[in-house]
Amino acid sequence: MTMQGALKSSEQHRTRGAEFLTFTLAEETYGIDILRVQEIRGYDAVTRIANTPDFIKGVVNLRGVIVPIVDLRLKFKVGQATYHEFTVVIIINVADKVVGMVVDGVSDVVALSEEQIKPAPEFGSALDTRYLTGLGTVNDDMLILIDIEKLIASDEMQLMDRIAEA
Amino acid sequence: MSNGKPGSDIDIKRFNQVFFEECAEHLVEMERILISLSDREPDQEQMNAIFRAAHSIKGGAGIFGFDDMTVVTHVMESLLDRLRKHEIGFTASMVDVLLEAGDVIAMQLAGHREGSVVRQEAIDAVRDKLQRLVDNGPAAPPVAVVEPPDSSPCSGALIRSLGDDTATHRFELSFTPDDNIFRRGIRVESIIAELSELAQPGGFASRAELVEVPTLAEFDPENCLTRWHFTLTTPASADQVMEVFMFVADEEQLNLRELPSERLPAAAPANLPGATAAAEPSTAPGAAPPVPEPRLEGRRAYDRDETSPGAFGRRQGEAESSIRVNVTKVDQLINQVGELLITQAMLAQVASELDPVRYETLHKGLLQLARNSRDLQGSVMSIRLVPISIVFSRFPRMVRELAGRLGKSVELKTVGETTELDKGLIEKVADPLSHLVRNALDHGLETSEVRLANGKEPTGTIQLKASQVAGRIVIEVSDDGAGLNRDKILAKASEAGIPCSESMSDEEVWQLIFAAGFSTADQVTDLSGRGVGMDVVLKNVQAMGGRVQIASQAGKGACVTISLPLTLAILNGLSVAVGAEKFIIPLSAIIESLQPKPDQLKSVNGKQVVAVRGEYLPILRLHELFNIETEVTDPRQGILVLVDLGGEKTALLVDALLDEQQVVVKSIETNYRRVAGSAGATILGDGRVALILDVAELFEMAKKAQPEPGPAKEAA
Numbered sequence: 001m002t003m004q005g006a007l008k009s010s011e012q013h014r015t016r017g018a019e020f021l022t023f024t025l026a027e028e029t030y031g032i033d034i035l036r037v038q039e040i041r042g043y044d045a046v047t048r049i050a051n052t053p054d055f056i057k058g059v060v061n062l063r064g065v066i067v068p069i070v071d072l073r074l075k076f077k078v079g080q081a082t083y084h085e086f087t088v089v090i091i092i093n094v095a096d097k098v099v100g101m102v103v104d105g106v107s108d109v110v111a112l113s114e115e116q117i118k119p120a121p122e123f124g125s126a127l128d129t130r131y132l133t134g135l136g137t138v139n140d141d142m143l144i145l146i147d148i149e150k151l152i153a154s155d156e157m158q159l160m161d162r163i164a165e166a
Numbered sequence: 167m168s169n170g171k172p173g174s175d176i177d178i179k180r181f182n183q184v185f186f187e188e189c190a191e192h193l194v195e196m197e198r199i200l201i202s203l204s205d206r207e208p209d210q211e212q213m214n215a216i217f218r219a220a221h222s223i224k225g226g227a228g229i230f231g232f233d234d235m236t237v238v239t240h241v242m243e244s245l246l247d248r249l250r251k252h253e254i255g256f257t258a259s260m261v262d263v264l265l266e267a268g269d270v271i272a273m274q275l276a277g278h279r280e281g282s283v284v285r286q287e288a289i290d291a292v293r294d295k296l297q298r299l300v301d302n303g304p305a306a307p308p309v310a311v312v313e314p315p316d317s318s319p320c321s322g323a324l325i326r327s328l329g330d331d332t333a334t335h336r337f338e339l340s341f342t343p344d345d346n347i348f349r350r351g352i353r354v355e356s357i358i359a360e361l362s363e364l365a366q367p368g369g370f371a372s373r374a375e376l377v378e379v380p381t382l383a384e385f386d387p388e389n390c391l392t393r394w395h396f397t398l399t400t401p402a403s404a405d406q407v408m409e410v411f412m413f414v415a416d417e418e419q420l421n422l423r424e425l426p427s428e429r430l431p432a433a434a435p436a437n438l439p440g441a442t443a444a445a446e447p448s449t450a451p452g453a454a455p456p457v458p459e460p461r462l463e464g465r466r467a468y469d470r471d472e473t474s475p476g477a478f479g480r481r482q483g484e485a486e487s488s489i490r491v492n493v494t495k496v497d498q499l500i501n502q503v504g505e506l507l508i509t510q511a512m513l514a515q516v517a518s519e520l521d522p523v524r525y526e527t528l529h530k531g532l533l534q535l536a537r538n539s540r541d542l543q544g545s546v547m548s549i550r551l552v553p554i555s556i557v558f559s560r561f562p563r564m565v566r567e568l569a570g571r572l573g574k575s576v577e578l579k580t581v582g583e584t585t586e587l588d589k590g591l592i593e594k595v596a597d598p599l600s601h602l603v604r605n606a607l608d609h610g611l612e613t614s615e616v617r618l619a620n621g622k623e624p625t626g627t628i629q630l631k632a633s634q635v636a637g638r639i640v641i642e643v644s645d646d647g648a649g650l651n652r653d654k655i656l657a658k659a660s661e662a663g664i665p666c667s668e669s670m671s672d673e674e675v676w677q678l679i680f681a682a683g684f685s686t687a688d689q690v691t692d693l694s695g696r697g698v699g700m701d702v703v704l705k706n707v708q709a710m711g712g713r714v715q716i717a718s719q720a721g722k723g724a725c726v727t728i729s730l731p732l733t734l735a736i737l738n739g740l741s742v743a744v745g746a747e748k749f750i751i752p753l754s755a756i757i758e759s760l761q762p763k764p765d766q767l768k769s770v771n772g773k774q775v776v777a778v779r780g781e782y783l784p785i786l787r788l789h790e791l792f793n794i795e796t797e798v799t800d801p802r803q804g805i806l807v808l809v810d811l812g813g814e815k816t817a818l819l820v821d822a823l824l825d826e827q828q829v830v831v832k833s834i835e836t837n838y839r840r841v842a843g844s845a846g847a848t849i850l851g852d853g854r855v856a857l858i859l860d861v862a863e864l865f866e867m868a869k870k871a872q873p874e875p876g877p878a879k880e881a882a
Contacts, residue, residue, distance in 0.1 A: 047855040048747060049841055050792030059838060061849045064505045068838040097837045160839055 019111045020136065022143055023090060023103040026078035030103075031110070031136060032148045036092045040106055043069075043087035053158055060100065062091065068159060071102040075157070079104050094149040099159060110143070112136045117145065130154075185226045186279050187490065192219040193275070194559075197268050200261050201562045207256040216264070217246040223271060225412065235274045238289060241296040242267050248300060263295045265563065334366065336425040337407055339396045342377070343419055345389045352414055354394070360410045361396055369399030397425075493589065496549050503539070503546045504830035504849075510539045511827070511851030540828065548586075554632045554641070555583035557596045561603055561630060568607050575614050575625040576607060585632035587639050591730055594710055595641065598703040602643040602726050603628060605700070610647035610724055620721065622646070635729075638754075644725035650676055650718040676716040680704045713862070731831075731845055739829050739858060741850070742807065742820040744788045745796035749820075750829055750848055750858040757808040757815065759823055762801050776806055776817050783808065786868045787819045788859075791843060796821055811862045818861070831858060843867050 020031035041062075046069050048058040055074035059066050069089060073079040081102075089100040120132035131151040136143035152159055196219040199212050208216065220242045227235035242264065248254045270292045277284035339361075347354070362370040373395045380391070400407065404422055411420055510532075517525065517532050558580045569576040587595070611626035618624050631642040652675050659666040659678045666678055679700045707714050707728050718724040739750035740759075766777045775782040785806065789796045798804040798821040806817040829848035834841050834857075841847075845860035 045852075045854045047847075047857070048794075049857070050794065051842065059834065059847065059855045061853055061855050064501050064508070064832070064849065066832050066834050066837060066847050066849075066855055099837060158839075 019109055020143065020145060021090070021109055022107045023088075024105045024107060025072055025076060025103055028078070029107065029141060029143050031112075031143045031145045032090075032092070034109055036094055036148050038091045038093045038098065041089050041091060041100075042085065043083050043089050043102060056158065057102065062098065062100075065098060067091065067098050067100050069100040069102060070152075070157065070159065073102065073104065092148060092152070095153045095160075097152070097159070099152055110136070110138050112138070112143075112145075120144075182230060182278070184490070185230045185232075186275060189223050189226060189275055190272075192223050193268050193272050195219050197265065197563060198559055200265055200268070201566065203261055210250075213246065213250050217243065217250060220246060222412075229412075229414075232274070232278055234284075234289075235271060235278075238267055238270055238274075238293050238296070241293050241300060245296050245300045254299075260299060263292070263299060267292050267296060334369075334399050334401055335404070336369075336397070336399050337404065338423045338425055339398070339407065340421045341394045341396070341411070341415060341419065342421075343390050343392075343415055345391075347390045347414075348388050354392075357410060357414060358394075358396075361398060361407070364402045364407060364410065365398040365400045371397045491549075493550075496546075500546055500550065503543050504832075506539055507543055507828075507830060508849050508851065508853065510535055512853065515851040543828075543830075550589050551586035552589050552592055553583060554585050554587055554592065554595075554639075555580075557592055557599060558583050558630055558632075560596070561600070564600060564603065565607065565628065568604065572607065573613060574607065574611055576611060577625050577627050579627060579629040581629065581631040582633045585634055585639065587632075587730070591639075591710055594706065595728070595730065598706045598728065599630070599641065599643065601700070601703045602728075603630070606643060606645040606647065606724070606726075610645040610649075612648055639730045641728045641730070642725055643728075644723060646723040649720045649722055649724050650679070650716070651720070655679060672718070673716075676718060679716075680714070737829050737831050737848070737858065738826070739848070740807070740826050741824040741856065742788075742805075742818075743822045743824055744792065744798075744820050745794040747792070747794055748824065748850060748854070748856045749788065750856050751807060751809065751818065751861065752845070752858065753826065755809045755811070755861045757810050759805055759807045761804075762806055764802060767801060774801065776801065778808065778817075781815065783815050783817045784868075785817045785819055786864055788864075789819070789821075791864060791867060798822075809861045811865055814865070816861075816865055816868075818859075818864070829856075829858065 019034040021034045021037050022029050022031045046058040046060050055071050057069040057071050059068050071081055073081045088106050089102050091100050117134040117136050120129050120134050131147050133145045133147045136145055196216050199216050220239050224236050224239035270289050274284055276282045358372055374392050377391050377393050514532055522529055562578055565576055565578045606628050614624040628645045633640050655675055655678055656666055664681045704714050710730055712728055712730040715727045738753040740753055742749050762776050768775050774785050776785055801819050804819050804821050805823055808817050831846040834847050843864045844857040846858045847855050848858055850856050
């Protein structure tokens with residue numbers, strides 16, 4: 001990034017823009033708040049948990065902490081749910097929980113200013129619009145911005161105990 | 167005494183925490199003693215202990231600027247002091263007022279700590295009550311007036327001998343505070359002022375020196391780099407001098423040395439810090455002419471009278487033998503040790519493939535490592551464990567008060583108070599237990615008249631019993647009252663619209679009382695009967711991964727059993743393989759493992775059972791319960807692990823037994839949700855996660871799954 005670019009991005013922060021980690025699910029590119037991302041790791045040694053939906057792949061040991069792994073490709077029925085050495089898991093930290101999400105690939109970190117974020121359309125992506133915060137445009141490419149906290153905590157992800165909500 | 171000026175909010179908060187904790191401890195201690203009196207007059211030691219607690223709270227509150235808290239403690243102190251000096255006599259009603267005062271202080275403490283509501287009228291009421299006792303307390307029995315100077319070694323006699331003992335110790339005290347002292351909101355001026363008050367006129371000198379001079383760049387005006395040296399000639403004892411630094415400095419920051427006295431060089435032996443000054447006045451010959459004790463402003467005269475060992479300030483001995491550590495630090499330590507164990511298991515696994523002859527030293531070293539890390543884990547785990555007596559100790563008072571209000575005669579028995587349980591659980595188990603004790607008192611126990619009429623002892627008994635059974639902590643609350651009333655429960659349940667029928671078994675009927683909105687109390691009292699009791703108990707216990715059971719016999723009494731998992735404890739487990747998955751079965755639940763012979767397998771209603779020594783046990787197929795693909799579906803090819811579920815037995819079908827090992831129980835719920843049939847998870851030597859099976863829950867799952875396999879999945 002050039003000096004000017006760096007300056008520009010810090011300005012964007014001030015104008016309530018934010019940085020997003022972008023990842024792909026099939027043909028679509030999604031973005032989540034970078035501050036929610038803890039780390040990115042490979043997919044391996046997942047222990048299956050019985051009687052759970054297929055998109056919950058199981059749990060892994062993340063340095064002594066047990067973390068559930070969700071395959072967003074299975075959840076949203078996009079792309080090919082194959083697992084190999086290049087399969088990527090984004091470990092995010094939302095609602096006091098650490099959760100891993102399997103995606104097709106992680107692309108970039110982009111900074112978006114508020115002007116670059118447009119309201120989300122009513123339909124048109126694999127995700128329900130309830131979980132979208134808007135659409136971003138970067139170099140003519142569309143970026144679907146997800147409210148990851150809302151998505152992970154939602155009932156349909158079945159990641160949280162319902163008792164906790166009651 | 168109030169001299170602490172808060173620095174910034176954050177600093178003072180961190181600093182206040184120490185006071186809050188100490189204050190809470192003092193309150194608990196005071197209450198414990200008051201309850202243990204059960205209306206008898208306290209002996210001197212108990213009196214001093216109560217006084218000490220009140221005094222410490224007042225002192226701390228003053229220093230930390232919680233002046234409102236000093237109001238009640240001040241009057242309380244006056245009362246206790248008069249009692250102590252036998253100026254007024256002791257009455258049983260004082261215990262109640264003192265207990266009430268303790269509650270008010272606790273309320274004020276909570277107000278400062280959590281911002282909860284503080285009822286001023288309660289404070290005023292209790293203060294007035296105390297004041298009335300101070301002013302109009304009954305006259306002391308005549309014996310007591312005569313007695314103290316001769317017989318009680320730590321009050322009258324010493325007070326006088328201290329007055330007679332002119333003189334004057336000369337102390338040299340150096341005080342090296344930590345860097346943070348200013349940030350904690352402590353002002354050294356006021357400490358110096360207090361010290362100089364202790365000293366005789368003209369008998370005080372202080373000198374300050376810089377410990378190190380930092381460069382200008384590193385200079386932080388908020389860091390304290392000064393060390394102080396004080397010399398004081400004082401009639402006070404070493405303890406009293408040290409007391410000035412209470413809440414301010416740790417003992418290692420102080421160095422108190424007694425200098426040979428100018429006037430009585432021979433009589434004053436060197437007094438090391440920590441050594442009790444109490445022996446001093448009594449050994450010193452009282453020959454010197456009496457010098458009037460200087461009156462000190464801001465400090466009560468009796469503050470200085472107290473010379474008995476450990477009577478004031480820091481509890482001697484105990485204070486040095488324990489340290490306060492933040493729980494998160496301990497948890498971090500436990501996690502790290504867990505990681506160490508996993509690494510050790512991994513190394514052991516790798517090494518097991520190496521030639522034992524060629525790598526003999528490696529194998530030896532690893533064995534040693536395994537032993538050491540296990541020991542380390544044991545020690546670390548024990549840090550978090552606290553005896554359940556902490557919870558049990560709150561019940562004597564509750565029972566006393568409730569019994570008084572209900573007009574029932576009750577004896578509370580506690581068994582197994584030393585049973586240790588995780589600190590986190592201790593806090594959570596207290597509420598359900600008080601519900602149960604309250605229920606037993608209110609609903610269970612009869613009045614003395616009814617008991618006599620039924621041919622029972624007039625005094626009812628409530629027993630709290632804790633024990634460790636099969637890897638779980640079991641707490642029983644039992645009473646010898648009337649027991650649960652089946653008809654009444656059924657009637658109430660149908661009234662409240664809870665589905666029930668006459669044909670239900672007793673156990674099923676008892677379960678009805680756990681339904682929300684259920685209450686059988688004839689009248690709704692403020693004790694119980696609002697129907698929020700048992701369902702809350704059940705919810706709370708389940709949230710801890712525990713279970714509640716009820717046993718009752720009409721006319722004989724009822725017993726509620728809470729069984730809790732040892733969440734943090736090291737679990738001895740057997741790892742088993744089912745298909746590609748591994749599971750841990752708690753060793754404590756296992757009776758034996760066997761490979762069944764064909765003639766041992768029978769069929770009952772189409773379900774396979776195994777005959778073991780005349781018993782027919784149902785077979786739970788783990789691969790079915792967990793939907794795992796495996797080649798072993800016939801019990802004859804696999805292994806049956808017989809498990810005990812507290813009376814009931816069942817056989818788990820697994821592919822193979824792998825290893826017996828100690829595992830660290832990890833919570834799945836931290837980041838995920840409860841997994842049916844599991845009591846947590848652990849991390850195996852290869853770094854993979856394995857579920858720890860909750861055998862009892864598996865059995866329940868299997869029972870539910872029996873009619874039709876569908877609902878079990880829903881329940882999960």
